[in-house]
Amino acid sequence: MNNITDDEDLIRDAAKGDNEAFGKLYEKYVQKIYNYIYYRTGNVNEAEDLTARVFHRSLRHIQNYDNRGVPFSAWLYRIAHNLVANWYRDRSRKKEVILEDHIPSQFHFDFPENALEINQENEKLLFVIRKLPSDRQQLIILKFVDGLSNLEIGVIMRKSEGAIKSLYHRTLDSIRKEVDKMEGTGTKDQKRRKR
C-alpha cells in the first residue's frame, strides 16, 4: 500500500472524469482485489462478478473518495469486504446447497500433477480458513496473499497495528486447532488436559 502520492494524481483526474486515469488505477489493483474476493468466496465466477462490482462501484463514487490518510487501495478492499459480506448474507437467505462446501473447490495453483497430497492439505486448510469469522479471513488473506504488513492491514480494517498482531496470533491458533481436529490428532497439550 505504497505510492499514495502516485494514486492521488490519478484519483484527482479520475474524479474529474478522466477515464484513462481510472483505467490505470484499475490495472494497478485488479489482481489484488480479485485475489481477496477469490479466496473469500472460493469460486472463480463469483470472484469475477464481485470484482467487477467493486470497480463499478468505485468508479461511481470516486468523487466521494476522501483521502484522509486512507489509501485508495484500502477503500477498494473495504468495498470488496462489504460486497463479500452481502454475498454471504444473500447466499444464506437463499438456502442453496452450495457444491463448493461439499466438493473440494478447484484452485489454480501451480502444483505438479503428482502433488495430490499437497492439494489435499491445501483444500483442508482453505476449508478451515473459510470457516473463520470474516474479519479473521480478511486478515489472513491480506497478510498471505497480498503480503500486507500489520500496519497496512490495520488501516484497511480500522484497527491498530497492535490489535492486528493480537488478532493474527489468535487466528493462527484457531486455524491450528481446527486443522488438528480435522486430522484427528491433538497436540500433546490437549491430550494432557483431557487426562
Next chain:
Amino acid sequence: MNIANIEKIEEKLGRSLRPIQPNNEFVYRLQKRLVPQKTIQVEKGSMRFAIVSTFLGLFIGVFIMWIFRRFA
C-alpha cells in the same frame, strides 16, 4: 501456542495462499466496460456523390455563362 506451531501453520498458509492471476479475458473485458475507448470516426467518401456534384457544378456554371452571354 509455541513458536514452532506458529511457524508450522504460517508455513502451510504461505504454501496454500498464493496470489493467482485472474483470467486475462475477464480483466480485459472489464477494463473495456469501465473505460470505454475513445473512437475517431472517419467518414467514408462516396464516389457517386462526388461525380454527381462535379457535373452538377459544371452544368450550373455553364448555365450561368449562357445567361450572361444572352442578356449581356
